[in-house]
Amino acid sequence: MASTPSNVNLISDTQTRPTAAMRRAIAEAEVGDEQKLADPTTLRLQERVADLLGHEAALFLPSGTMCNLIAFRLHLRPGGDEVILAANSHPVGFEAGSPAAVNGAMTRQLDAPDGIFSGAEVEAAVRAPGDRYAPRSRLVSVEQTTNLGGGRVWPLAAVREVLETARGHGLRTHLDGARLMNAVVASGDEAAAWAAGFDTAWLDFSKGLGAPAGAVLAGSAALIEEAWRYKQMLGGALRQSGILAAAALHALDHHVERLAEDHSHARILADGLAELGGVSIDPGAVETNIVLFEVADAPALAALVAEHGIEVGALGPHRMRAVTHLDVSRRDIDTALEAFHAAVPC
Ligand SMILES: *Cc1c(COP(=O)(O)O)cnc(C)c1O
DSSP, X not given: OOOOSOOEEOSOGGGOOOOHHHHHHHHTOOOOOGGGTOXXXXXXXXXXXXXXXXXXXXXXXXXXXXXXXXHHHHHOOTTTEEEEEETTSHHHHSSTTHHHHTTOOEEEEEOOXXXXXXXXHHHHHSOOTTOTTSOEEEEEEEESSBTTTTSBOOOHHXXXXXXXXXXXXXXXXXXXXXXXXXXXXXXXXXHHHHHTTOSEEEEESSSTTOOSSOEEEEEOHHHHHHHHHHHHHTTOOOSSTHHHHHHHHHHHHHSSTTHHHHHHHHHHHHHHHHTSTTOBOOGGGOOSSEEEEEOSOHHHHHHHHHTTTXXXXXXXXXXXXXXXXXXXXXXXXXXXHHHHHHHSOO
């Protein structure tokens, strides 16, 4: 495509590029052999995230997808185990079938359009113990914030209710915190409050936090020791990973509070879109940096605004998703809204 004067990338918060300051932190990183536990920067990041999430230990991994895969491997055994999670959650739709392929597990998918489910829904989904006909309920997985649910923030009380129900049935629990820091900033509740009570929890550095790659999985010392085994098995053990860990540490120091800007930009975008007759949107549902809306023809509208340099995702025939992040300014939001105004008949 011909280059356009404006380029506003609202496809995903994975699209962030390392800032100049982050690149300096990367350049200055002290490094060693990560597999030998000799990369000081990676060790520092792991300790920092374990503290942040209030868990005993943590493990640096190349991606959030690998955090989910390994955590599920820790909790599920081939032989009919089942994980309870939202139907629109990341492991169901975007991890190449790994719950089945790697863990031999069934997924019990809860219909939760905003990605949030209740203790009662978990209760109803749990299989009767000792039922030899049914899969064996083993794990509950919660996504915070909810990606395809529209960046919604689980209320803390809802998380606790689900944890309590899971515990009552002896189930393991996992927190997919790809955008946990967005929830922290939006709610004012600390990361450790959100991660408390989960057997495993992780956060991603390559989303709104703006690092090039990397995620950290936290849990008990015993679970993280076992996680190392799978990290090695999958080829996820690294060498001078301090290069990446330095970017993540820089992000924790400099890119957390600023997520509030992304949230405010998303809200402004949502309010502007709501003024268009051809757009169906509930701006009140925009709590963080993800804006979901419906139009008559999503692929056609995405193509139209792309002519104005606005990149936005068509998730289906009607549904569109715009995500704000580090590389989207207040001015970019106005530019995007102008393009939508031009493209959508009022
Ligand atoms: C992006 C994402 C992941 C996967 O993280 P990657 O670092 O891209 O592998 C997992 N869960 C959710 C909710 C996500 O949004």
